[in-house]
Amino acid sequence: MFVCYPYPRKVMQFLQRTSVRIEESDPGIYRFRLWCIDAAIIVQSRLDSAKYLWMKNLSSNVPPEDFDLMAAQQQKHPEDKALDDLIQFIYDNNPYLQKEGGKMCKVSSPD
Secondary structure: OEEEOOOOHHHHHHHHHOOOOEEEEEOOEEEEEEOOEEEEEEEHHHOOOOOOHHHHOOOOOOOHHHHHHHHHHHHOOOOOHHHHHHHHHHHHOOHHHHEEOOEEOOOOOOO
């Protein structure tokens, strides 16, 4: 899987020149088979925010309002360790989200 924000024009042109059939399965999700491997290119800027909120925000440029939505979703499922790890990963990779009253904060309390 290859994730990017802008449309990867050169990569797509290369794949098309090599006769790889690319199918857009959903806006921003391009699936293809290269040799015997199924692969996908995810273009975050083209993803539907409502449907792919989490996937769209796997970056170091998460809008604060999207982070608030994800944190609210995560709080509805406190037992989900994977979701907790994911929100922590997003938080850790977005330094501007870490300021709260001038102090560093954590999304969840340590174990």
